[in-house]
Amino acid sequence: MNVATLAVKEVRALFASPIAYAVLAVFIVLSGYTFTVTLFVSKQATLVHIFFQSAVQLILLVPLITMRQFAEERRSGTLELLLTAPVHEVEIVAAKFIASMLVMGMMASLTLIYAAVLAVYGQPDWGPIYSGYLGLMLLGAALLSIGLMISALTANQIVAAVVSLGLFGLLWSIDTLASLLPDPFENWLIGLSLLAHFTPFAVGAMYVSDVGFFLSVILLGLFLTVRALARG
């Protein structure tokens, strides 16, 4: 019950500021541009390039969704109001995660129009499209959980956004660094790479290990967020 009450409050707060609208608008304009250009150049009924571009856009835009979530509550003092009400930290974190997922889900669902265009004018292979969307949602959820954790550690939303962006960029491309290292360090770093775990989804090859990786990151991020809120 508390989670629903808090989640409704979070969704309203997200859409009370222009940030959610700006994020959605930038996301759809950029992905629409890429879809149109790529379709006319390659003339192939595929969304692979859209999935990779969307993943990069998530890395850039998710910090804008998560930066306020806890940092602003902490700065304005409303976190004290929430934590002194009969509400558990887990409920607060769950509500913010659900609300953020809703915005992320809206971003991803806006791209469904491209799949519809492909279905009308071509014969796309639906397997990679389904897996691509699953990968996009898992990647987005993982980024949101890490972003929420960072937001819970500071009272400054700009700091939260910058640190999130830096960490996302590092985790996305850490396999590049891995190639410079000897075994077993190379494998360890590749195991942390968001790109390495996302690529199979985008090209239509799903592995349980990749699903497990993203679920682990999501749960660890949310757990650490709850710990960051724990009463001192």
Added chain:
Amino acid sequence: MAVLSLDRLSKRFGARLAVDAVSFEVKPREVFGLLGPNGSGKSTILRLVTGYLRPTAGTVRVAGLDVVASGTAARRLIGYVPESAPLYPHMRVGEFLAFMGRLRGLEGGRLRAAVEAALERLALGSVREVIIERLSHGYRQRVSLAQAILHQPELLVLDEPSNGLDPRQIIELRRLLRQLAQSSAVLVTSHILSEIERTADRAAILLDGRLLTVEQVGGGETVAAPASRLETLFLDLTQTKAMR
């Protein structure tokens, strides 16, 4: 039974002991004031009482419930107004009160009745549809008080509630506190002696996290009277700090 009971309550932040073995009780329908200079531990004690912070040692009990072991149940019995009276600026007054009521387990008819009662008691009916960020400081303070009394708490905890209020609003606040004390115990902090003297039944004086004394004050009956007794005591007890 005491509504609030602190037993050798301590809180340490790193090397600094912010609250040092403080013990006192607040009885039903009593206004209990916490007095002390800035940094004496008043707000930390309130945060320990409301469960926002966990004690390093000692216990806090609200109506017999330990605020650490039975946190959610104990917090249900508390209404809290933090020092800065934080609110959600994008919400309307009525919407905010309904939100806080739901968090405290009120629903349906009970929620509507509680919101109406709080709006009426704090004279907020005319601003119920106003967005909070457009309210004056005095109104915001009232909204913050309204959210704290929605669920008719057994213990009302107020941190420097007169901060930023004009003289008329301070007089209204005094009246309101006496009214609220008819149904709840009230724990209130202030660094303004006359405020505690005019509203509290008893007052504790704190210095450097230690409880120096608990004095009978007399509450509403001493509105214009011997303001000097508590003032003299306060100055005597905190003199060493002032001289440092």
